[in-house]
Amino acid sequence: MRDRATCVAIAASLLGAAGACRGQAGFLTGWGGCSFGQCLAPQGAFVDFAGGLDYSLGLRPNGEVVVWGNTKGGMYNVPQGRFVRIATGKGHRWAAGIRDDGTIAVWGQPLLPSMFQPPPGQFVEVALGNYAGIARRADGTLVAWGDDTFGQLSGVLPGQFIAIAAGTTHCLALRADGNVEGWGSNFHGQLDLEGSTCVRIAAGDGHSLALRADGMLVAVGWNISGQINVPPGTYTSIATHWRTNVAVRTDGTIAAWGQSGLVTQNIPPGTYRRVEMGHTHALAMYGCFADCDGATTTPTLTVNDFVCFLNKFAAGDTYANCDGSAMPPVLNVNDFVCYVNAYAAGCP
Secondary structure, rough: OHHHHHHHHHHHHHOOOOOOOOOOEEEEEEEEEEOOOOOOOOOEEEEEEEOOOOEOOOOOOOOOEEEOOOOHOOOOOOOOEEEEEEEOOOOOOEEEEEEEOOOOEEEEOOOOHHHOOOOOOOOOEEEOOOEEEEOOOOOEEEEEEOOOOOOOOOOOOOOOEEEEEEEEEEEEEEEEOOHHHEEEEOOOOOOOOOOOOEEEEEOOOEEEEEEEEOOEEEEOOOOOOOOOOOOOOOOOEEEOOOOOEEEEEEOOOOEEEEHHHHHHHOOOOOOEEEEEEEOEEEEEEEEOOOOOOOOOOOOOOOHHHHHHHHHHHOOOOOOOOOOOOOOOOOOOHHHHHHOOOOOOOOOO
16 A cells, blocks of 8 residues: 555646645635625635635635635636735735745735735735735745835835734734734834744734744734733634634634624634634634545545545545536546645645
């Protein structure tokens, strides 16, 4: 029997046209405001996802960007290319993605022409605020574009960083040593994060979140909706949009607090591994799509998972619709390529 390393090597040989995406593929669920269907995540596998004003984005293992929710503002006009990372703006209908060649594409309905002009070059991460975007190069250096009313451009910090986050009018960046630094508006003290052991950051409307290595979550800034009143516990994933926060606890359950009662009062049961926040809706990822046979032994992924997927594909099982396509034939070679990508990315 072939081991996982052999299977990954086989998968890698098939990935030339597919590219590599952000992380392990899983399934999505959503809740909260859903007047445009923005909380109704499509079936199939995703490796990245984000919530916007009244829409959502999902990234398939094969690099395809899927959009659902409000059709206004050109949100469905995704530029050509295979993507490895996606992001949504705060407060307005605009989005960005990093293609597999490292270039940034922007689409939607930004308020200013300059918001449609991302910097040239290759990048590994992008984040969007209300009026400005920031991007991180592979060497950790940063660049910003868009509006500079609050110093989002002129205040970009020098040096190397490992993560970025964009709030409505402020930006955060995480150093490799765990220190969080920020620039832009500090009207509510949203830049006053302290500590040197942080591993995750998130920026909202006048408030900021930082997750420490010990799982404790720190929140600073505006508290008009209780958005810095963190529920007790330890966490592994955090997200914010506008004045509502959502996070995954260490046990996999979800906590939500802040302005949107549609999100804070309708939290789905179960265990999850990552969350993202829209304006009044939230999305969460669960499971590992590549683990077709559901094995709990080590290694989790083996040739049996390939066989499982092929059997489901042959049987017409909806599980095999990895790319979530609704066009006939629903199951096709794209689903196989999608699964190969998911398998190569592994499981958490």
